[in-house]
Amino acid sequence: MKKQILTTSISALVAGLAWQAGASAQTLDYTAMSELFGEPVTAGATGAPQRASDVPATMVIITGEDIRRFPERDIPGILRHYAGMDVTRYGFGDGQVNIRGAATGYTPRLLVLVNGREVYLDSYGYTAWATLPVQLDEIQQIEVVKGAQSALYGFNAVSGVVNIITRNPELGNYATAHVDGGTDSYTDLSLVAAYGFGDRASVRFSLGSTRADEFGGYPGNTGAAGFGDVEFSRDTLALEGRFALTNKVNLTTEFTHSEVNQVESTSIALAAESEYEITSYRAGVEADTDLGFLTVSGFRNEVEVLYSFGLNETSLTAFAVEDLFKVGTRNTIRLSAEYRDGESNSFPAPGNGDFGYETLAASVMWNRKFSDSIELTLAGRYDHVDWSRDGDLDPALYPFSREDYDVTIEEFSYNAALVWRPEFGGTMRFSTGRGVLAPTMFDIGFGLPVTVGGNTLVISGDPNIEPAIVTNYEIAYDRALSPTVDLRAAVFYHETEKDRGAFGPVPDLFPPAVNAPVFLFGNRGDTATTGAEVTLDGNPEGPWNWSVNYTLQSVEDDLSPFGVNTVRDYEGATPSHLANARVGWTGERFRADVLVNYVSSTDVPMQPVFGAVSRVSVDDVISASFRGEYVINDHLSVALNAQNANFGDGEQTNANTLTESRFWLSLRAGF
Template sequence: MRKRLIGRVTCSAVFALGLLSGTAWGDARTEARVHFRKGMAAIGNGNYEVGISELKRANDILPHPNVIYNIARAYVELGDIETAISYYRSYIEQNQPDKEEATQIVAQLQVRLDRQKAQQAAAQKKDPVVPDPGHDPVSVPKNPIDPIPPLPVPGNKKPKGVAPARTEGVYEEAVVTASRGAALSPLDAPSSVAIITEQDIRLSGITKIPELLRRVAGADIIAESGAQHDISMRGLNQRLANKVLVLVDGRSVYVDWFGGTFWETLSIDVDQIERIEVVKGPGSALYGADAVAGVVNIITKAPGTGKNHARLGGSYDGSAYGSFRATGREGNFAYKMSAGYSRYPRWSREVPPGRTDVKTFSNDQNLGSEILRLDARATQRISKDISFGLGGGYSQGFLDFYATGLLKNFNTTGRFGDITAFINTKKVTFRTFYNFQRFENSAASGYVGQSLVPTPIVGNVADAEVAYADKFTIGKIGNAVNAGVNYRLRNAASFYTGGSRDEHHFGLFAQDAISFSKKLELVLSGRLDYVPYTKKLEGSPRGALLYHPTEKSTIRGTFSLAFRKPTFLEGYTDLGVQLPIGAVEANTNTMKIGQLRPERILTAELAYLNRDLDFIEFELAAYYNRVSDLTTLLPSQAVTPSDRLGDPLFEMSNGRYVAGYSGFVNSCNELNVLGGELGVKAYPIEGLDVFANYALNKSSPTHPAGCDVVEEQRTSMHKLNLGVQGRSKIGLDGEIIFHYVSPQDWVERDYDSSVNAIVNKSLPLPGYAMLNARVGYRFPGNRVEASITGFNILNSVHQEHPFTNYVGRRFMAFMQYTF
């Protein structure tokens, strides 16, 4: 009995070690990078076989075309031309820009190989070798003629026909969003960036894109309903959050009508994502209005890359998820197609079953969202430097979300989509897209006798942009220049905004990343936008000074200004909000009150990023934001007799007396925000990633004389994320992550029946903690994977905003087939 027990304990220990031991299975990229560096070092020392083995290991962990190229090159240097050709052909199949050069190399090598084989054949004829049956055939000495004589190497030159090894950027993190197009290391980015990798997405098991952002230091997430989220960076969050610009492959998915993102209506799901780049802090210098608090760029897997898959998932609470992807390449033509379905129930209902006094927009009060997605994109390489792309996406379904002001729970059903095309050349990019939204909006529920404020909403955005990128040197100073012009037509129509409106926007942006030396860089960016609502030009400059004390560390100081233009809903509001008293409304009419000014933010940031060591990296940032002209709702002003002069103060369209006016105005106070973020990622032992980050955000409003507004924090002061990811040789992998958000006081406008008036209410919200986890198993053959994901496993039922759903616990199980 004791022996059996000891045996079992020992077995478990071995099991545990077995899970974790062996070759490192930390972050795949980090691990692959370790092998890559070892391999290149060995090759540099002439130890080709060891070097090739390490490179192959790296490629197994994380395939990379340049690694394949280097393997091919190493085989050439080793003298194994045939294998080298095989690897070069693999490289050519990946359709890289220098495919033609590689093809020529293959041709030259083939000539050499043919010549060698001919020589071998001739030598064999002259002096045939008879194998000794008593001897191991492998020990038979090779043909005395060296089958692959080394190519002449005059001096220190590389062997002829072999291009230099490719080491730059291999397995290094690169971001494109911070500099708009040019891929940079985060160490060279002019803003604070975070990257959510494909591995993070897979190991987390999360199926909602904004939930993936919760782990980002400084990200402010409100899970409103079963599916919809509001996102901001470094504070300033709200219902219908509108300060983060969300892109998919660089295309804005901002819904201009209300100025935010309906995340669930994107035509892609998490399985289509290669990575998500999060730029914290203003991005108007490159992206224009709306990138006040940050930019989130969802970069999808390119056509022709990755594998096909089908994944299904479900939960006992009625959640369902399905994702399908097919991709392929035919020469220079690559394509990808995806289809997806998701269904999430609400976390909590506000209308219990059987209510006779309430009417609802949807008969299903359990449903949070139900969306069908389709997406198809294709690229065609026309020449080495020219490629063309075309594609589109579509989604339709139902969404439950929370509006702003007195408007709370809303439902929307509709269709969303885009058509996008681009032409890329070596230096010039032209891109155009058309986004459309067609949806029916309505309050989710209301008392009988109260209006559900229904409206159809139509949105159209047509955008065209030309950008130029180049690098040049002036003396010893390097310049990476990026500039462009942009035109955007925005159109929106709804009852809330007085009908259909068009706006024509123009933008001009430029950036120069100046390298004075390997240690010192200066990045200057700026953008000029014409805002039709104000009929003014708005400038958004940004300057960043980067100093690299070591090759893999950076001290960065950034200063920037950004603005957010009023949305259609804010700028053109004409909406009667019925008061509980009955046939009386407060007319929210911004145009009656006056024109809005853009919101403005001034940011100064100091950051330190260190990636000197392979097993740990950390980042520390401190920032100051001054936010002014925040758009807010004016307290309702009672109508006056003067208002009645030209207006009967009775809305014929909805049969209500107008008792007051409100509208969006610019707040008279300013917010001074001090904050900081500390993040650490470590790979302490093989197979484990550990990450942790903490964010502090403290807001102090200043009130000029005569400015009497209710103070509020726009985010929790403290946020903490702790996580562990693990992968194993036996196919078991997963993640555990813990989130903590400290208490917060919200100030919201609401109807107070005791005084029969709309008042500002202070609504304290307790802090909350959540534990999420996923465990998955890949069956042998790496085609089938099963997994279970738990969200809020400890069932810490909480609200993330005083008006929204109570977030509970959810488990989902998935099966995926890759082919």
């Protein structure tokens, strides 16, 4: 058997990946692999371990070493420095991230994973980045896969995937602590540690606590007044255990908890303050067998969010089984099946009955190396989703009965990519994907009566809403221009049909068809982004290194009228030009980095109070940041950070808040 089917595999859904013989178990040693091949490695593109130069997608791998040189305090801050990343900072903690288009409030188009566990919120499919139970000090690498990836990852992976991987405690003990203090009452404490108990067990412990003054409100937005008095708070805890049950079988378990209070922008551009409390459990067993590498994994996310419009309590329980194996010497196959159960309380108004969905999904990925220069990857996935509601809604208010919520959605998604290494050098990638942006809890089950001017109006989810379908085409080219300069470039076309969500200030249904005017979460039309991105990285001999990148984006909307039935305006809200530059210097004891970002002008939606929708012009924004670090000894260092140093008391980057300069001193100890 072993001659036909190599007993190999790997799971992207469970944190422990590749296989270092001699380690207590078979976990992917990113450091050892990267040193061997002289480039980053990943399992994030196909689920199989690959060298960065081999992946069949436009991808960025940000290593832990890179992360520690940014004058940034969270992941959106780091991502904004890379090509193709749209990042909008709506508050001190609310940085929204998108790829191939504007990062609107509650951006629901990106799949974000921490060690394979989904961390986007099932309520609306967005990521509240501050709630991630991860400290920057413990990140092994961040993998960003651009474009629709639903066939490999499932729903939400329509503009891309951000996979955050923490350092594996099996591969060595470590402990890092830092204390930050800075302007605007900023304090940040972080402690991460990993310890192995013999060859068979290891644990990772992570603790973080942050406090800061929120950014002040944009003066033109009356709904954001007083935000400067809000205290941002973040407390996170993570505890992970890894156990080698045998030399071929691994068990991973993880518990996390986070509590966050922050200012943010909602999906309909309302400025808001929200409180999050999130607990998660994850477990996975990986077994290297003659039938391939089998993974059985599961996780449960329990989420409580106190929005300005009500308390939302959701849970997501997911199980997956997959097998990754090699057939012959040139074929790698991944088979997987998944079950998900998502539940929500009657939200925001109580008494309408809890609701939720069940999903069954199956997928297959096939990678074929036709020759040393040509490689093909094909992947397909089928999803079957059943929605239901437990209670009856008030027919005097809502247009839907309990039975209307018995909805089934079936969708197919695919990815296809050809990697070609031409004789003239470099690597070309031709890729396409069909992604499915499934309706969320808000889209289906939201229910809230509101009183305006003595009249009762209703905001309602729509069980008849359809999934948005994203089709993505990319051609990318990477090559080393010289031994010290690398080029990465891509052109892309990214189309969304039946974009969903975001109702406007005018109701969608009126009496007598309904008893009260109703705003519906519905499909709002199509939008497409065409563009290109290019990155040059320089690592010459000596102390200097540098990087520059540029992204061009052109958006064409065919949406419901802005300010009538929707607050969506991707054409206006997407910057046409993004550019970033970084210069770094590394001495024996001193390290310095200077970074500059440029975001071209935009026209973004604003809704200070419900119903008052307008556009606000945001001029071109140039920000300059720097970081200087002095290494005191092998264990201690001190760093001065200046984030957006030229912004002063506030630069307008969105319609809710003014982004402020922040300065802080960081003392770090590592063992």
